[in-house]
Amino acid sequence: MTATDTWAFETTRGSVLVGPSELRFRHGVTGALAGSFAALAAGRLPPVVRHGGWPGLALVTALATVAMEWAWSDGVTVQLVLGLLGVVAVFSGSLVSAIRLGADAIPLRTVEHATFEDGTITVAHRTDDDLTERTIRPRNDAERADAALALRLRGVTLRGIADDEAVSRTVVDAPKTELVV
Structure with missing residues (x-):
């Protein structure tokens, strides 16, 4: 945790900051390039060009x-x-x-749950009236464990962590809480 009450964990495309009110996604160079190629392949304008x-x-x-x-x-x-x-x-x-x-964010109040499965984290959140999912790929087991702890401490419901060997029993058994500043 930093002085601004924010936790962070590294992903294959950048980093995720878990703050008091939002999940902020920061994209690294490789993530920006991969996103640009994916957008071009789908016939869309790359985010790098838009921003x-x-x-x-x-x-x-x-x-x-x-x-x-x-x-x-x-x-x-x-x-x-x-x-x-x-x-x-x-x-x-x-x-x-x-x-x-190009960094984007998801307000924590809209997050329904986070599912840990096969080394990835899927964050389900509400956008308008729809349930949208965003898949995050932590770099390694330690980053996945940090993500579980940060999300749990911010009050996000976690699914699939009971069988995840990287996540400690402390996180699995901890009650859903919210950071008091």
């Missing part, structure tokens, strides 16, 4: 500048090299910015 904002506009401008310099020059020039370095810098900044802005 690009000003850094994304700077990237497009830098790419256009390099393309024009390349088309009008006879070979490798100083301007072309500097332009390519600018593209790399802007691309890196755009990616980091899009990943940060």
Whole structure:
């Protein structure tokens, strides 16, 4: 737990922060890229592009500048090299910015339960009148155990933890509680 009363556990696509009022999903670079490829395969606009904002506009401008310099020059020039370095810098900044802005959250008051099964955690939560599920894949058994403890302490009903060897008996037998700040 941190000074802001937040627990965190690492997943295969980033990390999950379990705060007093929400589950916040932070995506790492690999998670953002995997999500982008999945969105493109489904025919949707990748989240990285949607959350690009000003850094994304700077990237497009830098790419256009390099393309024009390349088309009008006879070979490798100083301007072309500097332009390519600018593209790399802007691309890196755009990616980091899009990943940060692309974090999403689930309010804890909407979470119905979390099911632990086959090394994954499925969080069922209400969106409007529908029950939506989100699958989380912790990196290892220790992270799965941390997730169970954090979710239990935030009052989430846990299913399937009685047979999970990674989750300690303390978490399994603990009553459903809520953190008092």
